[in-house]
Amino acid sequence: MKIALAGNPNCGKTTLFNALTGATAHVGNWAGVTVEKLEGTYKDKKSDINFNIVDLPGIYSLSPYTPEEIISRNYLLSGDADLILNVVDATNLERNLYLTTQLLEIGMPIVIALNMADSLKADGKSVDIEMLSQKLGVPVVSISALKQKGLKELMQVVKAQEGTKREAISFISRGILKDSIDKVMLLLEDSKDKLFDAIKLVEGDKLTSEKYKDIKDNIAAIKSENKIVAENYNNDFEACVADCRYDYINKNLSNLIVFSSPQPELSKSDKIDKVLTHKFWGIPIFLLIILAVFHITFSENFLYLSLIIPDGAFKDANTAASLFVDTEYEEDEEGNITGANAIKSPGVFLQGLVERFADLINAPREIEDVLDENGNVIGQNVISEGGLIPRLLKNAPEWTRGILCDGILSGVFGVISFLPQILVLFLFLTILEDTGYMARVAFIMDRAFRKIGLSGKSFMPLLMCFGCAVPGIMASRTIENEKERRSTILLAPFFSCGAKSPIWFAFAAVLANTIGWNPEFTVFGVYLVGIVVAVIAALIIKKLSGQKGVTPFIMELPTYHAPQFKSVMVHIWQKLKHFLFRAGTVIAASTIVIWFLLNFSFSFKMVSEDQSILATVGGWFEWLFVPLGFGNWKFIVASVTGLIAKEEVISSIEVLAGSVEALVIESGVTTAGIFAYMAFNLLTIPCMATVGAAAAELGSAKKTLLAILFWLGTSYIVALIINLVGTYWWTIFIFAFLIAVLITIAHFVEKHKHKKVCLIEQNESKDASSDDIKTEEKDA
């Protein structure tokens, strides 16, 4: 038996789905987490139950508004499922039952899972379940998806419905709409869902009207006969249908909520909102929270405790203690010690731990030649024995050691050592998401987003891009306006994803060593550059596409709750597994290829690296990147391998040069060049998985190609600006001038477009509008 989970957004469908099937689909405390159909199975051997369960994106009604809602509606009407399991949030009963009244109009078995009845009880309320079941004519089971309570009973009730049939019923086919609905039903002889289709036709639902467009005139005639709707609702049948539904719910179902204690005027969530969404403090509070998260993840000086800890306090710390504290210090001529008084943040401590582990396994053997007086080699002196693997392979042939130690292990460890910081960062972001705070941030950011042609709706998808751009781009489905959706997809890669972060961490560490730059600010700076570029790019896209106004922003704010330990951990665990899987497969495999290309020539002879295939091919392109400050083939090759997966940039550098620091020294790249290189990798064409997701959402090869060119162009230009301004500061005036010219041009294009649009509106000519669409595509 196949069971479809349907219900309002954020009512707990995916939590229930995970609890029933053992899946680990992403759960969050905001509307629109699930944007795709998910399938799983529920098995109970004792009672011989075996169900296929389908989780669907949340919907408020069966007249959809956004692309992901259409997925749910189409699936529910396809007849693929045998039963609809309607998940109803008890704490928001009336609104949830609005959807239920529509589901009941489809003639198939329905069971209602009344979720969160326990938190309703905590508020001093309860629902009369028996009465609810009687009124709706379908079974109702009280459950808690989160605490996994009542799930067995629910499945037993579902099982009992197997093979049964249910007549479609409607609560609105009785009142003022009765005649209209009955008459339309007579027209629909061969419809599978006669009642449902009839109501949707009366309502004027777009998708159903499209399906029955040949009887459009008959329906219009029937509707015009209804004088009551004409009089009371100004012929707005949609409003009339909605009103009838709510009217029924108010009169018959609302009284099923029993109050056992007086209700406070302002709930806890409202009180928290007074602070967190405050009109002046809202955004500063958000920025502070994010800065704090970065601090805990990246800071070498936790809570700036060095301000109160005396200098040199940790200078004699032993190896174990040095994981937690900074032991480096400087001593001047008079013996005054500065430094060695900072405590490492949790993220940095964990990273150090993994690095030590990596050294234990794969630290290179260091050998020094012993020379006689004439400079001839007479023997070898081992300085350090190295890690476990190099010691084991001491006598193995050079290529085996090379491929294993310098290839796979150094590439994979190069990436894995950044895993702890990625996980710590995501732990905090997941916690913020799970509490319900992020939905509020979407609201407070809406005003700012509007100025650049987006809306608060783009906030959650773009925020997800900090984790991974693939789900971020998929989440852009919740944006109803097509132009906004397209800009969101184009901007997605600018929000540094977890896989790119090793690049920043590694270069930040090098910059900390060479010019003493604070690593947390370097990393924060990279994220900031991405955001600033995204804002400028969004502005230019907005001007060029001649977008008028932004779609309205309407969003449900979920109730705050304490982060759920289990769901947060599941999310982090998923991230960890995904990362390790990629390190062990794609990354390990490509490090072998790179090692091979680095050590062999075109005639397949083992050669020194500057004669290798990679050096030759990479050398052809060096001139292109000289203006960007990193015209060295190793940098270029590393960036290109990033197309496979962004972690590859670092693992490739590890294979190519031994370490990031070694490459910086070897290539003589300037600080400006390092920043340009980071910016280039941040903004350029994302990994192939992301390009694929973008292609799927953009829906055409042409738009995808344009997107790729857009990313490549943006990264080249920004890297060029950074390198030139960093090297010759006065060039900033030239760029400021060029940007001003560009914005002026964009402004005139917008004006010109606007004129054209006005003209079209006057003429209402169809030909002109299609021309306009063509020019728009050209510009975009």
Next chain:
Amino acid sequence: MLLLNSPVSQQVRVTKINTDDKTKNRLQNIGVIVGGKLVLLQSNFGDIIVKVRDCRLAMNKDVAKSIEVESIEESDKDREKQNIQ
């Protein structure tokens, strides 16, 4: 009176929704209907948070401007007067 300008923390009743069909449909589905009750919880330069039934909705200024409301006490008094007459 526009929802935008309605007093904070006071129950009001929706009298009219002046916006395009799509947005109106969304508002209806999410619980904002003509005749329904709302409470304005907060206004940030016109962007608002309202309480509808048991849920909180955030909407931007344009939407907040498109919803006309009346104070419930006043409208009830009006009705009483009519009844007396």
